[in-house]
Amino acid sequence: MIKINNLHKSYKKNKVLKGLNLTFDHKGILALLGPNGSGKTTLLKCILGLIIPDEGQILFQGKNIKSEFKYRTEIGYLPQIAQFPENLTGNELIDLMRNIKPRTNRAEELIKLFNLENELDKKMGNLSGGNKQKINIVIAMMSDDPFLILDEPSTGLDPLSIRKLKALLTEEKNRGKMIIVTTHIMDLAEDLADKVLFMLDGKIRYNGGMMELLDQEEEDSLENAIANLLENKKKV
Template identity: 50%
Template sequence: MVSIHNLHKKFGKNQVLSGLNLSIKEGGIFAVLGPNGSGKTTLIKSILGMVIPNKGEISVLGKSIKDNSEYRHQIDYLPQIANFPSNLRVEELIKMIKDLRGQTNEDLRLIELFKLQPFLDKKLGNLSGGTKQKVNIVLTFMFDSPLIILDEPTSGLDPISLLRLKDLIQAEKNKGKTILITSHIMSFVEEISDEIVFILEGQIYFKGTISELKSKTSQPDFEHAIASILTENHA
């Protein structure tokens, strides 16, 4: 599904990715974890073609992404910060995205699921962070792409909306989709992911299940396992 070989990326003198290799098979939920500055966002943006690596190869759905923008139509992406035009109404934004990406009625189900009906005629600039995030989720899940990338999807969500998001992610997984998630919320990651990918200093430090990580670090729970990696590498 996603194959990355020897990926390097520098911003000025700052080496963010240094020879990163990663292969993610089709189907399942993969959490991309790592401390701030480890290269998570750069990796995600490289897969999306928003960051051009200095060196290395990326393939999505069996095809190199170099000089190929078509593959992006096969990805649904939820950005960490949704910079919506503040003077646009919610329903106008949804219509605009449908005009750009293709028609669907799935938005109606998602609007109902996240109880967004009262906000449809409101301007995006007047919405709370949590309501904007629900709009963000509708825009991401209303299409039917094989690869879904969610960057900090739980941001600002109330407990009920968080439950609905988890159900939504599981339902997409059950359709055979591949879902990449970044999150700082370890309980969310532990509950939802099949495998984790832990990035440290621009390279993959660990890839596998949470139980494999606990065994590797000899820690009883997930949070202590993550803490032990960070402590060990900053000793």
């Protein structure tokens, strides 16, 4: 369980997170949605310890994560930009991650799933954006962590790979993992998520079930429901 109490973060005068109070205890897929600059990535980076909050605390399994790093053994993270050292090969990157997280045991299975067998001996600088993203996914998920944080996982993927990714995430959900996905592709969120967390201007505007959101907004698609939430904000 991840519990967030009164989380504040500012960059100079720009307040990005404004006193967030949240609990992630849902086994399943949560879609973290919101327009650009709403604070989604900052929130995820705070959980991962990449950004240090100005105020508030984050408890992971009941323990404050401040100045800690060992708790990250249980979190798999897929960053938004798949940018790797150009002169290293995929195999070397996987080997590096395996040494950092020795529990890694799913690399081969994921490599096979995304047909990366012939790409792993090439330097990262010579790979296409899509293949880099596939390696990004392999690295994020190969240690079979109970928590997954995926920032725009479908970026650069072809339709077939997106289908494989969806099936993989559904399988992980059924295995009882807690998965947080941020995406701007509403169809992907709608297909995968059972809960939605919608952020706007550093605050939470909606936190609840996908179906409840559609009922509340009287819409039949997530895209329209989110558009309604944004429209209502403009009216306010």
